[in-house]
Amino acid sequence: MKPENVAHYLRKNPQFFVEYAEMLADVRIPHPYENRVISINERQMVSLREKNRLLQEKLHELISIGENNDMIGEKMHQLSVALMESNSLEEMLNRLNDSLRENFSIQQVIVRLWFLKDSPDNQQRPEFTPVSETVRTAVESMAKPYCGPHLTDEIKQWFGDETPQLQSFSLLPLRRKHTFGLLVIGSPELERFYPDMGTLYLERLSELIAGALIRLGCWNIEAQVHELPRS
Numbered sequence: 001m002k003p004e005n006v007a008h009y010l011r012k013n014p015q016f017f018v019e020y021a022e023m024l025a026d027v028r029i030p031h032p033y034e035n036r037v038i039s040i041n042e043r044q045m046v047s048l049r050e051k052n053r054l055l056q057e058k059l060h061e062l063i064s065i066g067e068n069n070d071m072i073g074e075k076m077h078q079l080s081v082a083l084m085e086s087n088s089l090e091e092m093l094n095r096l097n098d099s100l101r102e103n104f105s106i107q108q109v110i111v112r113l114w115f116l117k118d119s120p121d122n123q124q125r126p127e128f129t130p131v132s133e134t135v136r137t138a139v140e141s142m143a144k145p146y147c148g149p150h151l152t153d154e155i156k157q158w159f160g161d162e163t164p165q166l167q168s169f170s171l172l173p174l175r176r177k178h179t180f181g182l183l184v185i186g187s188p189e190l191e192r193f194y195p196d197m198g199t200l201y202l203e204r205l206s207e208l209i210a211g212a213l214i215r216l217g218c219w220n221i222e223a224q225v226h227e228l229p230r231s
Helices: 003-012 015-019 021-026 040-084 089-102 133-140 153-157 160-165 200-215 221-226
Strands: 028-030 037-039 108-113 146-148 168-176 178-187
Touching: 003 015, 015 021, 021 040, 037 040, 040 089, 040 200, 089 108, 089 200, 133 153, 133 168, 133 178, 153 160, 168 200, 178 200
Parallel strands: none
Antiparallel strands: 028 037, 108 178, 146 168, 168 178
16 A cells, blocks of 8 residues: 555544554654654654744744844934935035945945036036946936846946955936936945845935935936937
């Protein structure tokens, strides 16, 4: 008789366990983790303990995720306050860089902005370095932040001497109706930013920064609309 036939019979005839209860108490089966035999009842206890252990691990994992989300939420709040208190574009960019490095442990961060109003101050910071139309068009087409190991050669050059050490990146388009900038984060850890990771907090970060930038009113909207990529 095949094992599956026995299993089928026992499922269809549960009365068997009542009529042969003493026999079942004498049955010995291999222990799943030790080199010995145990009773069916003991085997059930082992299974229950294993299920309980897995449930405890899952619970601890969920608690850890919740605590981590709380910490990220608090850091996002602190960044929001810092950006909203900024009275100039330069002050806002300084606060943004400081917060990302100190609170989020992001050491390699690049910001590029375009369609700015003409101003002598706009020529003094790396954030205002001209960006090619190719990059601007690519950023305009992004529906959400990119995470992964690949960058265009132009964007890689923005990191300078640090480029060879960086293994993963995240690209966050900065936009309100139209795209006017890009935030690039680099990490020496290959698994820090990967293609299938969730991007909810990255999207919120992008929206927060874009909103703070728009509030300062530094953009030439007419030039932006005129230079929008043609489909």
